[in-house]
Amino acid sequence: MTKITIIGAGSAFTQEIAVDILNIEGVEGGTIALVDIDANRLDIARRLVLKIVEMTGKRWDVIASVDRREVLAGSQFVINQIEVGGLQTVRYEYEIPLKYGVNQCIGDTLGPGGLFKTLRTLPSWMDIVRDIEELCPDSIILNYTNPMSAVTLLTSRITDIPVVGLCHSIQNTSRQLAKYAGVPYEELKWRAGGINHMSWFVELTHQGKDLYPVLREKIQNPDLLRKDPVRFDAMKYLGAFVSESSGHFSEYIPYYRKRQELIDEHCSSGYNGATGYYADNWPIWRKENDENILRKLEGTLPLKLESSNEYAAIIIEAMLKNEPKVIYGNVPNEGLIPNLPQNGVVEVACMVDRNGVNPCRFGALPEHLAALCRSNMAFFELAVGAVLENDKEMARHALMIDPLSAAVCSLKEIGDMFEELYEAERDFIPVLR
Numbered sequence: 001m002t003k004i005t006i007i008g009a010g011s012a013f014t015q016e017i018a019v020d021i022l023n024i025e026g027v028e029g030g031t032i033a034l035v036d037i038d039a040n041r042l043d044i045a046r047r048l049v050l051k052i053v054e055m056t057g058k059r060w061d062v063i064a065s066v067d068r069r070e071v072l073a074g075s076q077f078v079i080n081q082i083e084v085g086g087l088q089t090v091r092y093e094y095e096i097p098l099k100y101g102v103n104q105c106i107g108d109t110l111g112p113g114g115l116f117k118t119l120r121t122l123p124s125w126m127d128i129v130r131d132i133e134e135l136c137p138d139s140i141i142l143n144y145t146n147p148m149s150a151v152t153l154l155t156s157r158i159t160d161i162p163v164v165g166l167c168h169s170i171q172n173t174s175r176q177l178a179k180y181a182g183v184p185y186e187e188l189k190w191r192a193g194g195i196n197h198m199s200w201f202v203e204l205t206h207q208g209k210d211l212y213p214v215l216r217e218k219i220q221n222p223d224l225l226r227k228d229p230v231r232f233d234a235m236k237y238l239g240a241f242v243s244e245s246s247g248h249f250s251e252y253i254p255y256y257r258k259r260q261e262l263i264d265e266h267c268s269s270g271y272n273g274a275t276g277y278y279a280d281n282w283p284i285w286r287k288e289n290d291e292n293i294l295r296k297l298e299g300t301l302p303l304k305l306e307s308s309n310e311y312a313a314i315i316i317e318a319m320l321k322n323e324p325k326v327i328y329g330n331v332p333n334e335g336l337i338p339n340l341p342q343n344g345v346v347e348v349a350c351m352v353d354r355n356g357v358n359p360c361r362f363g364a365l366p367e368h369l370a371a372l373c374r375s376n377m378a379f380f381e382l383a384v385g386a387v388l389e390n391d392k393e394m395a396r397h398a399l400m401i402d403p404l405s406a407a408v409c410s411l412k413e414i415g416d417m418f419e420e421l422y423e424a425e426r427d428f429i430p431v432l433r
Contacts, residue, residue, distance in 0.1 A: 002030030002320060005075040005136075007068060007128060008082035009034035010041030012289045013144055017079060018049045019305055020313030022056040027320055029059035033071035041290065042066060048293050055305060068131055075136040077316055080128070080151070081144040084120045085428040087283055092424040093117070094279035100417045101408040103257050105247040105267065106278040109147045109197055110376060111404050113278075114251075115383055116421055118150045119395060119429040122387040125151060129159050140319075140356055142166055142312050148196040148330055149380045153345045156332045157388065164315070164357045165330030165345065167196055169243040171309040176228070177204060177241060180218065181211045192349075193337055193362035195376060196330050197244035198252055199347045200369045204241065212239070229266045230256055230273060240369060243347075247273040252376055254407035318352035325352050331359045338363070339370045344377040375403050392422075392432035 004021065006014060018032065032049055036042035046064040053060045065071045072078070093113040094104055107113020125145070132139060141163040145151050152165035170192055178185040183206040191203040204211045212235075219225045219232045230246035234253075242249050246266075250256040250273045256266045257273075267273025295301035307313070311327040318325040329350040336359050337346050349360045365373065382398035385391065396418045399405055405414050422429075 002027065002316075003033065003075045004030065004077045004079065004316065005033040005035060005068075005072055006045075006079045006081065007035045008080065008145070009045040009064070010036040010038050010290075011081040011083065011144075012285075013081045013310070014045050015048060015052075015293070016308040016310055017312050018052050020307050020310060021316060022052055022058055022060065023305065023307045024313060024317045024320075027317065029061075031061045031063060033075065034062065034064040035066070035068040035071060036064075037066055039066050044290060044293050044297075047297050051297060051303065052305070055303065068128065069135065072131055072135040075132075075139050076319075077142060077312075078132055078136065078139050079142045079144065079312055080125070082121070082125065082128070083145070084117075084124045085425075086117070086120075087286065089116065089120065089425055089428055090279045090282050092421060094276050096420050096424060097405075097417055098276075100405075100413050101258075102405050102417070103263060103275055103408075104251055104278075104404075105257075105271075105273045105275065106251060108278065109149070109248065110252050110379055111402050112399060112417060112421055114147050114150075115379075115395065115399050115402070116425055116429070118147050118380075118383040119387065119432075120425070121145065121147075121151065122154050122384065123430050125154065126158060126387075129155060129161070132161060133159055137161065140164070140315075142315060143330075144312075147380070147383075149345050149377070150384050152196075152330045153380055154384045154387065156345065157384070162356055163331075164327075164350070165196060165347075166311045166315075166327075167330070167347075168310060169197060169245075170199060170328040170347070171311075173201070173241070173243045177201065177211070177215075180224065180228075181206065181214050182218075183211070191362075192243060192328070194243070194347055194365060194369065195340070195345065195373045196347050197248055198373055198376060199243035199328070200240040200365060201243070202240050202366065202369070215241070226268065228272065229268060233266055238368065239366070245271045247271040247277060251404050253372060254403040257404055258407040315352050315357065319354055319356060322354040326350070327352060327357070329357055329359065331357065334359075336361050337365060337370070339365060339367065340373055341377050341381070344381065375401070379403075386432065390430070390433050395432060 097112040143165045148165045155163040178188045296303040386395035
């Protein structure tokens with residue numbers, strides 16, 4: 001019997017993932033186990049999943065516990081979507097760096113925000129992985145938690161249990177590109193690879209025609225350029241479109257957020273790069289998500305059963321039914337992209353069947369694009385190493401090579417910023433030597 005455990009079930013992902021699982025044709029029942037350390041949010045998630053089960057008419061059991069060890073045993077699939085101390089720290093991670101001139105939009109992957117999220121998240125995740133090894137060693141881990149590359153990298157270093165990091169940036173961006181180019185999505189052909197939040201669409205065609213000249217012509221229209229300002233500007237100079245939103249991407253490279261006039265020119269509103277967008281909105285989004293679920297449970301807001309474009313249920317279906325599917329996953333490199341570090345994590349197309357997630361070799365990236373990926377991968381290597389080795393100096397060095405911090409600050413300023421953040425978050429991260 002199929003058993004799926006979702007850790008961090010209070011997350012906004014749970015509704016989509018549960019609907020997707022319940023929509024798998026021919027898989028009529030099993031057990032969905034929900035885990036969250038917040039008993040109230042766990043209860044909301046449990047009631048939501050029970051309602052989805054009822055609406056689909058399938059025969060799934062739903063169990064829930066604040067103690068993961070009570071429900072993990074026998075799981076074939078473990079979905080990770082935890083958040084560790086995010087509400088309490090989001091202002092620190094935005095406001096302290098801003099004093100040093102480091103202007104973040106999201107701050108959950110690289111930069112000061114990404115580093116301290118890594119230091120907060122990975123120790124808790126390591127404990128969870130040890131329980132997975134003990135209680136369901138034959139499972140596969142499907143990771144949604146950011147920083148995606150760091151969480152997946154650490155997991156691959158500490159366990160032989162297979163892990164794949166899942167995002168929605170390739171799915172969403174490919175659809176955006178079809179829309180921007182004015183071609184049917186079903187007829188769009190592309191090749192994309194790199195790292196999470198920085199995969200590159202190195203080929204983009206429609207019926208054999210290269211779409212990059214089309215896009216370069218179209219962005220002469222300022223209205224289109226404003227829809228995705230950082231990514232289109234980067235495409236113009238780097239020759240390829242990147243997988244993550246303008247706002248996220250602006251933080252991973254040194255070009256767009258180091259001076260206010262550049263921010264004003266390229267980083268407009270919302271996910272296109274607004275200053276403090278995540279810090280200002282994350283607590284509101286969390287509250288609104290919980291309120292919307294309660295309204296769906298009360299029947300005052302519709303609960304739709306349309307499948308999403310997330311990959312978790314696609315993997316589950318492919319493995320259970322042995323029907324090969326293609327997803328884009330974050331996996332250990334091991335020769336997939338030869339000009340990126342072989343001990344790092346890359347994002348490539350993967351074929352999934354009963355044997356699990358089978359990554360496909362991508363080949364070398366254009367060297368200038370690989371160099372940008374390598375700068376991020378070095379940051380992840382140091383950040384993960386700092387947790388594994390309990391090494392404060394390694395964590396500080398990670399921030400010193402962060403592309404955005406390095407574009408703005410001196411080494412001394414980065415060191416001072418690190419210490420100020422470390423002191424502010426002492427209650428949320430283990431003491432580093």
